Amino acid sequence: MILTRLKLPSLPKSPTFPFAFRFSTSPPHHHLQQQPPITNKPYWTNKIHNLCTKHRNVDEALRLLDTLCLHGYHPDSLNLSSIIHALCDCNRFSEAHHRFLLFLSSHLVPDERTCNVLIARLLYSKTPLSTFHVIRSLLYVKPEFVPSLTNFNRLIDQFCTDLRVDIAHRKRDYAYAMELMNKLWERMKDVKDDPAVNAAAFANLIDCLCREGYFNEVFRIVESMPQGKSVSEEFAYGHMIDSLCRAGRNHGASRVVYLMRKKGFVPSLVSYNCIIHGLCKEGGCMRAYQLFEDGFEFGYLPSEYTYKVLVEGLCRESDFHKGRQVLHFMLNKKGADRIRIYNIYLRALCLVNNNPTEFLNVLVSMLQNQCQPDVITLNTVINGFCKMGRIEDALQVLSDMINGKFCAPDVVTFTTVACGLLDVGRTQEALDVLNQIMPERGLRPGVITYNAVLRGLFKTQHADEAMGVFNCMVNEGVTANCTTYAIVVDGLCQYGQIEEAKKFWDDVIWPSQIHDDFVYAAILKGQCQASNFNLACHFLYELVDSGVTPNTVSYNIVINKACKLGLEKEAYQIVGEMRKNGLEPDAVTWRILEKLHGDVRKTFCTDDSLLKS
Incomplete structure (x- = not known):
């Protein structure tokens, strides 16, 4: 697959231990005077272990071991484990890697469990290339060895972390690390028998490659599929597609599908849906529709959500012909809820706002x-008709519903009609719907209906009528919510009635104890728009004194006003107050402050040029 040209490190065939450790500079007999004989292995093993753990003197342990080796002592895996752990405890990871390699060159190889424990310690060095060199050496002298899944995943993560840093600093090309990682994967999948373990390792490798932008490596792995018994083809291809889609490479994911189909494999429903979703979100509706058609060959049945995403994308592109094709396919799907399928398509048409004919065609199709x-x-x-400004068509449908040609209208129907009437300036008719027609039909407007009407009245600058509707709402026993109060405050402020908005806060909102960040933002925004910066600051601090913690948006509104007035000191003072209350400036805060400094620099440069002239 990859890296057939790489060679494993050359190791001596039959070295002796004294040569493996001959860099020791300690006197040869110092440690052995009046000591048990070399053959007393338990004694020396325990002594080396105590020096490493109890006395924390790894240098003395190394000197003793080197001296023992000069006199014919043969270290074992316990000695290796003690030395490596002690060096890692002292953060001497480079020496730990080197000592491990020296032990391996002397053909001292611990069991698989010990090897994995020691590799886990070496991984704390966060030098993946050095650790991988040790693993390669282990594979050379112990062909049956396979790193544990945890070690493998940690090694991949460290490779990717190093990769990020190196790319950021343009230090070197890290393709070598990717090749080594792929080589390790090859080794794991060839040796490890557990499909679940290999599947998890494979998934981690693909995720890392996609996360770091190594998509060519992913496609190289795709082209070498199938992976055989190590990883099931269905899982491997599915995970590649999922990782590419999460990385925003939906066209690349469709390429994986193409390669799958060439090899006779069928993508899963989940994978195929994932690609179509991603393509539609990034403006690739035509390619998504092509995949939709190609799916017919292998019996692809899109989910309801996939259908929704696809027809919405096609309607935004005004490709109603393809949208109808998808609609008819879904209508023929066995067990489909046909009314719901039609409703989803109609809702997609509402996004266009300029095609009443298509609406009528769909209704006719339903009846036929x-x-x-x-x-x-x-x-x-x-x-849809209201959004298009075709209020008469909307009223005709309502009339047909009232007269029994269709099902009876509900609260949502009248709410939609009232908002449509307000949008075209027919205020009195909208109020008649709310106050007369709905009660006559036995329907009681709720808070959502009142909120919609209030928003429409303020939008068309009918503040007095809006306050009348609010009073009517209270008299009818409908409890206002935070959205109601935010609409009223924002509407009064937009209408220039700042004092009325403040009075409404004092007399109605605050006593109700129903208020949130949207209400605070509406008041602060209105005061700032009316150039009442000091009042806005006073209101903000008053909230804090009352035990309320406004969010970052509220602070940003006031900071923005300070910056527009050129009040740099006050702006940073508000930032300080914000931090005192446990909030941190966000990206919007810093953009506002940066704009302030940009304006100051611009003013300074202009004044400076005038002085020079």
Whole structure:
């Protein structure tokens, strides 16, 4: 697959231990005077271990070991483990790697469990290339050895961390590390028998490659598939597609599907849906539709959500012909809820706001197919007509519903019609719907309906009528929520009634104890727009004194006003207050302050040029 040209490190065939440790400079007999004989291995093993652990004197342990080796002592895995652990405890990882290699060159190889424990210690050095060199040497002298899944995953993560740093500093090309990682994967999948372990290792490798942008490496692995018994083809291809989609490489994921199909494999439903979702979100609706059609060959049945995403993307592209093709395919799907399929397509048409003919065609299609529209269908149609400004068409549908041609209207129907009337300036008719027609039909407006009408009245600058609706709402026993109060405050401020907004806060909102960050932001924004910077600051500090913790948005509104007024000191003072209350400036805060400094520099340069002239 990869790296067939790489060679494993050359190791001596039959070295003796004295030569493996001959760099010792200690006197040869110092440690052995009046000591037990060399053959008393338990004694020396225990002594070396105590020097490493109890006395924390790894240098003395190394000198003793070197001296013992000069006199014919043969170290074992216990000695190796004691030395490596002690060097790692002292953060002498470079020496630990080197000592491990020296032991291996003397053909002293611990069991697999000990090897994995020692590798785990070496990984704390965060020098993946050095640790990988040790692993390669282990593979050479112990071919059956396979790193544990945890060690393998940690090694991959360290490779990717190093890769990020090196790319950021442009130090070197890190393709070598990627090749080594792939080589390790090859070794693991060839030796390890557990498919679950190999699947997890494979998934981690692919995730790291995609996260760091090594997509060519992923495609190289794709082209070498299948992985055989090590990793199932379905899992491998599916995970590649998922990782590429999460990295925003949806076209690359579709390329994986193409390679799969060439080799006779069929992508899973989840993988295929994932690609279509991603393509539609990044403007690749045509390619998504092509994949949708290609899926017919292997019996692809899109999920309802995939259908929704696809038709919404096609409608945004005004490709209604392809949208209808997808609609008809879904209608023919066995067990499909046909009314719901139609409703999803109608809702997608609402995103366009300029095609009433398509709305009517869909309604006609429903009736021709003996599919009776439900209230959701008709509410969607009315909403679409209102968005297009075709209020008469919306009223005609409402009239048909009232007269019994279709199902009866509900609260959502009248709310939608009232908002549509307000959008075209027919205020009195909207109020009649709210105050007369709905009660006549036995329908009681809720807080959502009142909020929608209030927003429409303030938007069309009918503040007095809006406050009348609010009073009516209170008299009807409908409890206002935070959205209601935010709409009223924002509307009064936009209408220039700052004092009325402040009075509304004092008399209504604060006593109700129903208020949130949207309400605070509405008041602060209104005061700042009215050039009442000091009042805005006073209100902000008053909130804090009352035990309320405004969010970052509220602080940013006031900081922005200070910056527009050129009040640098006050702006940073508010930032300080913000931090005192446990909040940190966000990206918006820093952009506001940067703009302040940019304006100051611009003013300074302009004044400086005038002085020079």
